Amino acid sequence: MVPRKRAAAKKHAAKKPAGKSVAAKKPAAKKPAAKRPAFSGTRPTSTRAVSVPKPGTVPASAGASPYDIPYTGAPLGAHVSTSGGVATAPPRGVDIGATAIQLFTKQANQWKERLFDEAEVAAFRQALAATPVAFTNAHDSYLINLASPNPDLRAKSITSFEYEMRRGNALGLDAVVSHPGNFMDDRASGIARNADAIIDVLERVTGPTRLLMELTAGQGTVIGSTFEEMAALLARLPAALQVRVGVCLDTAHVFAAGYDLVNDFDGVMARFGDVLGFHRLGMLHLNDSKAPLGSKKDRHELIGAGFIGDGAFRRIMTEPRLAAIPKSLETPKGDDLVSNDRAMLRKLRAFARGERAPERAGPGAMPAPRHRIRT
Ligand SMILES: [Zn+2]
Numbered sequence: 106m107v108p109r110k111r112a113a114a115k116k117h118a119a120k121k122p123a124g125k126s127v128a129a130k131k132p133a134a135k136k137p138a139a140k141r142p143a144f145s146g147t148r149p150t151s152t153r154a155v156s157v158p159k160p161g162t163v164p165a166s167a168g169a170s171p172y173d174i175p176y177t178g179a180p181l182g183a184h185v186s187t188s189g190g191v192a193t194a195p196p197r198g199v200d201i202g203a204t205a206i207q208l209f210t211k212q213a214n215q216w217k218e219r220l221f222d223e224a225e226v227a228a229f230r231q232a233l234a235a236t237p238v239a240f241t242n243a244h245d246s247y248l249i250n251l252a253s254p255n256p257d258l259r260a261k262s263i264t265s266f267e268y269e270m271r272r273g274n275a276l277g278l279d280a281v282v283s284h285p286g287n288f289m290d291d292r293a294s295g296i297a298r299n300a301d302a303i304i305d306v307l308e309r310v311t312g313p314t315r316l317l318m319e320l321t322a323g324q325g326t327v328i329g330s331t332f333e334e335m336a337a338l339l340a341r342l343p344a345a346l347q348v349r350v351g352v353c354l355d356t357a358h359v360f361a362a363g364y365d366l367v368n369d370f371d372g373v374m375a376r377f378g379d380v381l382g383f384h385r386l387g388m389l390h391l392n393d394s395k396a397p398l399g400s401k402k403d404r405h406e407l408i409g410a411g412f413i414g415d416g417a418f419r420r421i422m423t424e425p426r427l428a429a430i431p432k433s434l435e436t437p438k439g440d441d442l443v444s445n446d447r448a449m450l451r452k453l454r455a456f457a458r459g460e461r462a463p464e465r466a467g468p469g470a471m472p473a474p475r476h477r478i479r480t
């Protein structure tokens with residue numbers, strides 16, 4: 106899950122008025138002014154005119170951003186805001202040095218649904234094509250619970266999930282990431298309800314966008330916090346749909362669920378390979394955890410500042426079985442919405458190069474906001 110609390114609340118607040126979004130019925134003048142500029146970074150203009158990679162390829166040097174560092178691995182990026190319209194997301198990715206972006210295609214904490222019109226889709230695709238961003242995914246609404254025993258909530262969730270898939274396909278996103286639901290009454294029934302809902306929607310909505318079910322932290326009655334349970338959920342899908350569905354591994358979630366990435370990285374990887382298989386791994390969410398191993402709490406932290414620590418992320422960034430897997434951060438953004446992400450991406454790229462510490466100087470230098478000592 107994308108970090109909630111302060112950073113997420115800010116992000117949501119900033120996301121509200123979506124420019125000329127079709128669904129935004131309020132006139133622009135009535136929109137509450139954001140507390141910060143809609144886009145606080147320097148949006149690349151001429152510097153963005155770099156060679157555009159073919160779709161699905163990774164540029165040898167993602168040099169579109171002054172904050173980027175050449176990197177030849179899989180797409181690497183972060184969740185970015187769509188404040189001002191969905192087409193603003195790709196340049197925001199460029200601004201933090203991302204070659205992968207995750208976004209919400211609606212207000213994630215509201216039921217209200219929408220589809221994009223042709224102009225919005227065209228603007229997004231055009232904006233994306235002008236960047237080195239090579240992997241795009243949406244994260245579905247937090248309200249969706251496809252496993253709910255409550256018929257009304259489940260029906261509402263299925264409708265909302267269908268819209269998520271329709272919007273993802275319309276934009277041509279590589280994936281929609283979805284959280285398994287909360288079973289509430291009985292675990293096995295919940296898994297069946299969740300799987301049936303996925304089948305229902307994927308049989309009605311087709312397109313290029315893959316569904317990635319995200320491994321969860323295990324809080325409350327949520328499904329999918331063990332590799333076995335995720336495998337059981339996916340096993341219920343017919344073969345024709347299984348090829349359209351994969352898994353998103355969130356490092357903070359699996360750590361909180363009890364998988365010890367710190368002391369048993371190889372063991373966790375082996376277990377994932379045995380139970381789910383790396384062919385199912387569609388993307389990684391790279392988050393450190395504010396909550397300890399096995400806590401079942403979903404609390405994201407800056408890379409290296411939580412219970413997981415730098416070591417496991419060094420392993421992830423150099424692990425051959427993860428080398429081709431797109432990776433996105435969902436770590437706290439901080440006040441300016443760009444500095445932390447720039448610093449995190451620099452750090453991860455340094456890890457990928459086998460360096461122990463990222464380069465320090467420069468606009469993307471690690472601000473370490475929580476532990477800052479003024480000198
Ligand atoms: Zn999530």
Ligand SMILES: [Zn+2]
Nearest residue numbers: 106107355390
């Ligand atoms: Zn996540």
